[in-house]
Amino acid sequence: MTDRATMYDKLAELIGPFNKKAVELSEATTFAGDLEWDSLTVMDFVAEVEDEFDIVISMNQQAEIENVGQLVDAVTKLVG
Template identity: 70%
Template structure:
């Protein structure tokens, strides 16, 4: 399993408590559409991801991230920059 796959798996674990619709998670799963998250849920989830990976996701980055796959890519990039 690659580091990127590990990151995706960890993100999927972080999503579970917030996944009220029990949507199946794929690279293309969207936070707003598929998971139907409101802004408060997104903020809580982002905080959990930041804690899990010890990173900081800026508001600008958050605005560009729409899918689980995009989030995994962003986390991998932020971890590599450390």
Template identity: 65%
Template sequence: MSDRQQIAAKVLELVEPFNKKGVAVTEATRFAQDLEWDSLTVLDFVANIEDEFDVIISMNMQAEIETVGQLIDALQRLTAGK
């Protein structure tokens, strides 16, 4: 399994408790529109992601990440040097 696949699997696992609508989550799933997350949910989710991957996701980076796939790509870049 590639690093990206491992990251994707973990991200999907971490999304699940926040997926109150039962949306089928793919890399194209949008956090705000499809999952209907509010800002508090996003903060909780980002905290979980940061803890799990031992990274910091800046506010600027958060603003640019709209889909699950974009988050996976960002995490791959952030964890590449570890």
């Protein structure tokens, strides 16, 4: 079981290489709006997260995750 703060830190670390505009991350940072990720970047990032935590994030879950905080909650739930 991983606590939420640790999960946030790990996911922020994974976001780093994809954060081309050096946007300051917060729970409210959105992937499409703030980070300006296109669908290919999202797919590459999701693959990284899935590999890191040995989980599968379904397409339905991906569609519901719009910001960093939602991602932290979703991955924490899948890992837990």
